[in-house]
Amino acid sequence: MEPKHFLFVSADAALITDLAWQVHREGHDVRYYIEAERDREIGDGFVPKTGDWRADVEWADVIVFDDIWVGDDVGTGRLARELRERGNAVVGGTPNTDRLEEDRGYAMEMLEAHGVNTVEHHVFHDFDAAIQHVQENPAPYVIKPLGEVQNVKRLLYVGNEDDGSDVVDVLTAYKKAWGHRMKGFQLQRKVEGVEVAICGFFDGQRFIDRVNFNFEHKKLFPGNIGPSTGEMGTSMFWAGQNRLFEETLGKLEDWLADEGYVGSIDLNCIVNENGIYPLEFTPRFGYPTIALQEESIESSTGEFLSDLARGNDSELEVHNGYQIAVRVVLPPFPFDDEKTYDENSRNAAVVFETDSRxxxxxxxxxxxxxxxxxxxxxxxxxxxxxxxxxxxxxREQCYARVDDIVVPNCYYRDDIGERWIAGDGDRLQAWGYLGAGS
Known part of the structure; x- marks a missing residue:
C-alpha cells in the first residue's frame, strides 16, 4: 500500500493517540488534532500534530474520529456524515449511532426493533420516581447515567441486594450530590452470567468477517472491587460470525448500512444458559480495547482503516489465540484532584529496563x-x-512486560484474564456460544 494521508480527530479529550502513532510508524503521513486544551501535549514527540483539523480535510485521504463527543455535546457523527456526503473517506459514526451510546433508552428500542432480546430496563429523569419503582418492584438493579455525566464512570452502580435497598440508598445519595448534573439515568434489571462484549468492524455496507470478543475489567482493584473506572484492562480473542454475533450485532447489519456507519461498534452483554442480554453500545473505538486490537492485528492497520473508510473488502489478518491489555495508571486516577496529580504524577518519567517496546x-x-x-x-x-x-x-507475556517498566507511584490490576481461566470460557463453551461461525 502506498503511503496515505491520515487525519485523526479528537474533538474533545485525546483518546486515539496510540492508533495515530501506529499508523505513523507504518510510514503514513499523519496529522493529529486535539480539541481539549488540557490534553494537547498528549502525543507530543510521538505523532505530528495540527492545530486546525478542518483546514486539513482536503489534505487527508482518510479522516478518523475517536469518540462521539464534541466538547460537552454529542456530535462527531454529524461531522462524519457531512464529510462523507462531501466525498471524504471517514471512519466515524452518524447522529443515530452516536445516540446509541448517549441515550440508553433509544439503544434498547433499536435492539428490540431488530429482534434482539433485552433485559428489563427503565429510563428515569426523576430520582424519586426511580426510588418508588425500585421499592414497588424489589430486585437488584444497575444504575447507568445518561448524557455527558455517563463519562464519570464511577457513577455506574451495580446493585447487590435482592430487595434493591442498596440501589435506593445510592439513588438518594446521587440526588443530593449529582442531581444538578445527572439529568437522566437508566435502571437495568441485574442479570447474572458472563459479561462479554461483541465487537464488529463495519465498512458502511457490511461487517468484516472477523469479530472481536472482549472482556472488560472496569473496577479499580484486583478481584473486581473498588470504584468503576473507564477500564483497567481487557482480555480478548477473535473468531468468526458465531452465535454471539448473529443474535446481537448481526441483526443490526441492514440498519447500520442504511446509516452508512463506518468503524468499530461494540455491544456489551451478559450471557447465561438462558440467553444473551445486551447492556450497552460503544459505537466507536473502545479504550484501551483498540490498543489491544492493534497488537493482535497482524496486517497493516493503516490499510485496514483505509479499506474500512472506502468500503473496500478488508483482508484483516489477526492473531489466532488470546490477548490481554493492562492499563498502567497514576494518582489520582480514576478521580480528579489537581493537587494530587501535580504532586505525584505530572511529567512522571517512564523508565524501561530493556530496549524492547x-x-x-x-x-x-x-x-x-x-x-x-x-x-x-x-x-x-x-x-x-x-x-x-x-x-x-x-497473561505471562503481558505481565513480564509490565515488570520491565518503572513509573513512580504507578498501579495496575494484576488479574486481567483470570476470569476466563477460572471458568468464563468453559461456561460460554458449555452454553454453545463459541462455535466457529462463518
Missing amino acids: EGIHIEDAKNVDGQWRAAGESGMPLVVTGKGETMRDA
Missing part, C-alpha cells in the same frame, strides 16, 4: 527528547499488552 502502547504520554513522560491530566500514561496461544500465555 513490544506490547507498549501510549495513552496520556509524551516523548521529550527520547524520554517518555506522563502527559495530560488523567493519569493514564500506558497500556501494556500480551498475546499467546492460551489466555495464561497471554
Whole structure:
C-alpha cells in the first residue's frame, strides 16, 4: 500500500493517540488534532500534530474520529456524515449511532426493533420516581447515567441486594450530590452470567468477517472491587460470525448500512444458559480495547482503516489465540484532584529496563527528547499488552512486560484474564456460544 494521508480527530479529550502513532510508524503521513486544551501535549514527540483539523480535510485521504463527543455535546457523527456526503473517506459514526451510546433508552428500542432480546430496563429523569419503582418492584438493579455525566464512570452502580435497598440508598445519595448534573439515568434489571462484549468492524455496507470478543475489567482493584473506572484492562480473542454475533450485532447489519456507519461498534452483554442480554453500545473505538486490537492485528492497520473508510473488502489478518491489555495508571486516577496529580504524577518519567517496546502502547504520554513522560491530566500514561496461544500465555507475556517498566507511584490490576481461566470460557463453551461461525 502506498503511503496515505491520515487525519485523526479528537474533538474533545485525546483518546486515539496510540492508533495515530501506529499508523505513523507504518510510514503514513499523519496529522493529529486535539480539541481539549488540557490534553494537547498528549502525543507530543510521538505523532505530528495540527492545530486546525478542518483546514486539513482536503489534505487527508482518510479522516478518523475517536469518540462521539464534541466538547460537552454529542456530535462527531454529524461531522462524519457531512464529510462523507462531501466525498471524504471517514471512519466515524452518524447522529443515530452516536445516540446509541448517549441515550440508553433509544439503544434498547433499536435492539428490540431488530429482534434482539433485552433485559428489563427503565429510563428515569426523576430520582424519586426511580426510588418508588425500585421499592414497588424489589430486585437488584444497575444504575447507568445518561448524557455527558455517563463519562464519570464511577457513577455506574451495580446493585447487590435482592430487595434493591442498596440501589435506593445510592439513588438518594446521587440526588443530593449529582442531581444538578445527572439529568437522566437508566435502571437495568441485574442479570447474572458472563459479561462479554461483541465487537464488529463495519465498512458502511457490511461487517468484516472477523469479530472481536472482549472482556472488560472496569473496577479499580484486583478481584473486581473498588470504584468503576473507564477500564483497567481487557482480555480478548477473535473468531468468526458465531452465535454471539448473529443474535446481537448481526441483526443490526441492514440498519447500520442504511446509516452508512463506518468503524468499530461494540455491544456489551451478559450471557447465561438462558440467553444473551445486551447492556450497552460503544459505537466507536473502545479504550484501551483498540490498543489491544492493534497488537493482535497482524496486517497493516493503516490499510485496514483505509479499506474500512472506502468500503473496500478488508483482508484483516489477526492473531489466532488470546490477548490481554493492562492499563498502567497514576494518582489520582480514576478521580480528579489537581493537587494530587501535580504532586505525584505530572511529567512522571517512564523508565524501561530493556530496549524492547513490544506490547507498549501510549495513552496520556509524551516523548521529550527520547524520554517518555506522563502527559495530560488523567493519569493514564500506558497500556501494556500480551498475546499467546492460551489466555495464561497471554497473561505471562503481558505481565513480564509490565515488570520491565518503572513509573513512580504507578498501579495496575494484576488479574486481567483470570476470569476466563477460572471458568468464563468453559461456561460460554458449555452454553454453545463459541462455535466457529462463518
